Amino acid sequence: MVDIYSIITNVGSTFIVGLLTGFIFKKLINVIGLITGIQIAFITYLDYVDIININWNLLNKITNTIQSLILEFKIPEQTQTTEFYLFSSHLTALIIGILIGYYKL
Numbered sequence: 686m687v688d689i690y691s692i693i694t695n696v697g698s699t700f701i702v703g704l705l706t707g708f709i710f711k712k713l714i715n716v717i718g719l720i721t722g723i724q725i726a727f728i729t730y731l732d733y734v735d736i737i738n739i740n741w742n743l744l745n746k747i748t749n750t751i752q753s754l755i756l757e758f759k760i761p762e763q764t765q766t767t768e769f770y771l772f773s774s775h776l777t778a779l780i781i782g783i784l785i786g787y788y789k790l
Contacts, residue, residue, distance in 0.1 A: 700778040701782065
């Protein structure tokens with residue numbers, strides 16, 4: 686017999702971890718975006734005043750290569766389903782917690 690209290694406690698704690706993870710992701714993405722934007726603006730300004738010279742064609746080629754590598758990445762088709770049902774409730778709670786933590790907090 687499955688103990689409902691332990692399942693609710695485990696799923697609830699996973700949900701709280703998801704909330705915290707989503708909130709931390711949101712703050713980290715904001716900080717990383719701000720730092721990256723400032724660096725790009727500074728490097729573009731240095732290129733504008735001819736202190737440095739940026740090869741924009743090479744930079745565009747590199748970013749297109751990285752983008753194509755990311756789009757071609759595939760997850761293997763073979764998965765183990767024996768413990769998936771036990772893990773799915775925790776995964777669902779974690780994903781919902783991350784989404785609520787990211788968008789609502």
